[in-house]
Amino acid sequence: DAKTTQPNSMESNEEEPVHLPCNHSTISGTDYIHWYRQLPSQGPEYVIHGLTSNVNNRMASLAIAEDRKSSTLILHRATLRDAAVYYCILRAMEYGNKLVFGAGTILRVKS
Amino acid sequence: EAQVTQNPRYLITVTGKKLTVTCSQNMNHEYMSWYRQDPGLGLRQIYYSMNVEVTDKGDVPEGYKVSRKEKRNFPLILESPSPNQTSLYFCASSTLLAGVLNEQFFGPGTRLTVL
Numbered sequence: 068d069a070k071t072t073q074p075n076s077m078e079s080n081e082e083e084p085v086h087l088p089c090n091h092s093t094i095s096g097t098d099y100i101h102w103y104r105q106l107p108s109q110g111p112e113y114v115i116h117g118l119t120s121n122v123n124n125r126m127a128s129l130a131i132a133e134d135r136k137s138s139t140l141i142l143h144r145a146t147l148r149d150a151a152v153y154y155c156i157l158r159a160m161e162y163g164n165k166l167v168f169g170a171g172t173i174l175r176v177k178s
Numbered sequence: 179e180a181q182v183t184q185n186p187r188y189l190i191t192v193t194g195k196k197l198t199v200t201c202s203q204n205m206n207h208e209y210m211s212w213y214r215q216d217p218g219l220g221l222r223q224i225y226y227s228m229n230v231e232v233t234d235k236g237d238v239p240e241g242y243k244v245s246r247k248e249k250r251n252f253p254l255i256l257e258s259p260s261p262n263q264t265s266l267y268f269c270a271s272s273t274l275l276a277g278v279l280n281e282q283f284f285g286p287g288t289r290l291t292v293l
Contacts, residue, residue, distance in 0.1 A: 099278065110268050110284035111221065154221065158279050166211070166279075167237065168221045 071155045071169035078175045079145045087140040087172055089155030094135050099158040101166070102129065102140045104151040111154065114140065150176045180205045182285035184269050190291045191259055199254045199288050201269030209272040209279060210252035211236070212244065214265040215287075221268070227252055228274060259292040266290075 072090040079085040091100065101116040115122055115129045117138075122129040128141040142149055152171040159167060182203045191197055203210065211226040213236075223236030227246040241263055243255040252271075256263060269285040 113281040
């Protein structure tokens with residue numbers, strides 16, 4: 068199964084950019100990279116997803132390495148409301164639509 | 179309002195007593211999925227369904243059953259619950275565009291305790 072590796076935790080200052088890394092060295096050519104976050108006491112929330120090219124939306128940007136073995140979720144200006152657990156997920160096409168979650172990164176934002 | 183609903187939200191039961199957790203979505207999504215979340219283990223996928231009458235195993239399917247007889251509903255069935263199935267359960271749904279999974283919408287969660 069395609070797996071992801073993320074740092075256990077990261078810390079950021081409010082109003083500063085945050086770069087959350089994810090390694091997925093066994094990714095196959097058809098696997099999509101999804102990011103979700105989970106705020107305390109809530110269900111997961113979609114952030115962004117992509118295949119090969121960098122992606123931007125209102126919440127974040129996703130930078131995907133050329134060899135696709137890693138990716139980075141970029142929050143352009145962290146706020147206290149961004150404090151959450153961030154999950155990097157591979158959507159493994161060769162296994163149907165099974166989703167393999169990483170352990171997640173706990174992001175702490177300091178004011 | 180577009181949403182995924184789960185019932186019950188909280189459930190305490192005893193070992194071996196069959197139970198069903200319901201999940202319903204009103205967004206006409208093809209894809210539905212169940213996850214469990216345990217401390218230190220993150221989210222793990224139990225089962226998923228790509229459309230009516232199509233279900234498949236996720237990472238931790240043992241001890242669970244699902245069915246997808248209607249597009250909007252995807253119940254999770256525990257035929258004989260055991261204490262190791264004590265967990266927080268989430269249902270999710272999504273569209274599939276040309277087979278590509280899009281944004282998943284998650285339900286509020288069901289906290290299950292098996293004594």
